[in-house]
Amino acid sequence: MDAYITKIKAISERLLKDGTVEAVIGFREGTLPTMSEPCFIKRSDDVKDLVWNANCRINLANYLTNRKEKIAIVAKGCDSRNIVNHIVENKIKRDQLFIIGVPCKGMNDKDTGALQDNCATCTHRNPVIYDELAGDLVEEQTNVDKYADVKKVEAMTPDERWAYFDNLYAACTRCYACRNACPLCYCPTCFVDESKPQWVGKGEDPIDVRTYHFLRAYHCAGRCTDCGSCESACPQNIKVRQLTKKLEKDCAELFGWEAGLTLDKRPPLDTFSIDDPNDFIK
């Protein structure tokens, strides 16, 4: 990965100097051993601050939403799929972007130092869209069970499942770090912020907490790339991805769909196709 940063810096410096872009979105060194901080570099002199390491886990596509400038962005596999999503959903234009693609073998969990859960089952390590690569493409994993956790919950009885989700969100403080770290969550007014009238209670009531998480997951269905930013952002170490993984599995099984792989198709919940499964219609 050290070789990547040399290339990232070289590309960034070149793009800023020749005016191809007005800024580069990347990471700079953090103040803690397992953290790095997203940064916005406008001057070629500041390119030296860029870093690339196993702590560059937050999805930088989150910082692209509604920007107007020409920007270069450092993007690993999952980030690049969210960039595709952003372009399809009109949150950024393709011609505004210079995507510095970075093949990725996984980020480390900021508390344990071990490989992040989502990275362990990643099948899109290489960027799916890029203008220039910062390193050679890496081998994609093929023999991984992405949905092992989901299947465990699917096998539970309704009571077991209720207790499981009760427990999962018990520590949630409604800080919304998960929502705000997610590139998909860009609604000007999130449903939880509605107050005239109020849609969902804003306090600690467990029913309101679960409503928030369930509804947010549904809004991500067909769009989530399992980048893991929600889980890594959560200050309470909640396994936020449990619901989105289930919806990702459903989309794969019902629509044969994986998010963020093509600019030519809209996600399944955006469109209707005559081939959509309809065996729920009795």
Added chain:
Amino acid sequence: MMKIINIDKQKWAGGVESLSKSYRLFGPVKDVDCYNFKELKQGEQPDLSYGNTKLSPKSVVFPPSEAMFTYSLDESNPEHHLLKDVPKDYSPRAVLGMRPCDAKAVSLVRMNFDTPEYRDPYWMDAFEATTFVGLACDDPCATCFCTSTNCGPFNEEGLDVLLVDNGSAYIAKALTEKGEKLLAAGGFADAGDDSPVAAKKAAAEAKITAKIETDKLSEKVIMDLYDAPFWHDIAFSCINCCTCTYTCPTCWCFDIQDENKGCEGVRMRNWDSCMTPLFTMHGSGHNPRDKKHQRVRQRFMHKLKYFLDKYQKGIMCVGCGRCVQQCPVNLDIRTVSKTMNDYVAKS
């Protein structure tokens, strides 16, 4: 004339049980991979082997969600259209084993809820019912920087009792009448000797290497800092969640929301955060801080400059390090403070 009591650790658990007869007890409890302050159940002991908790104990006097009053518009209800107080339990309670940083934070927050003009009934009633028993830190975390915030691992401000771990016993210093009362209720009466404390204090303070630079902040002109060009760079990474504010022991902003169902309703006070886009949304629809850099600037100016200038009692930060540890994007208050501290406006 502060009483020093020696509490043999063999007698501690029994004493806690005695306390539970006259106080509701709150203490640090292990929760899978971290600690949090919880109300102790009958017979439950506080886990004093902890570093610090994920969330501060501010929730004991300032709950994340609190019902203020209820109301009914149902005219068949004899109390319709009357605001009804929600019954609260302000019987004596005690927080056992809180860290000096969190205790000092309670004193700082009190300045907002107890003024000559106004006394917040919810916060103050809870505060007055609470006895704060602190536990000095022998092993500060790598991110603790209390020694540069007018605080420290053995600081006494805001505490009624300070416990110092002395191996087979705690050296308990009663700092207030409330503290003496609690020690008596626990049956802790053996006279103690606090001579070991000074050396332990010095050793703990020496272990703290993290610091925040604030020495030049009071002399800076407010508008120079406000108009400084570095806020856009500092604010970029922020994702506007509530992590720093919820975990911060000196943050106290709240939101008031009504939750209604049919004709019945309850007015709730919930924690709020200046980091969220809607924090300053006016009823008119105007939002003076609708841009991210304005909100990020607000947070750090409030903590490090506005509070400093207004009360001249130091910054509104006790160096607990929680925001540094938990910020999803590693926006570090120490870095921001140094940038502010070093800033010289171009004349």
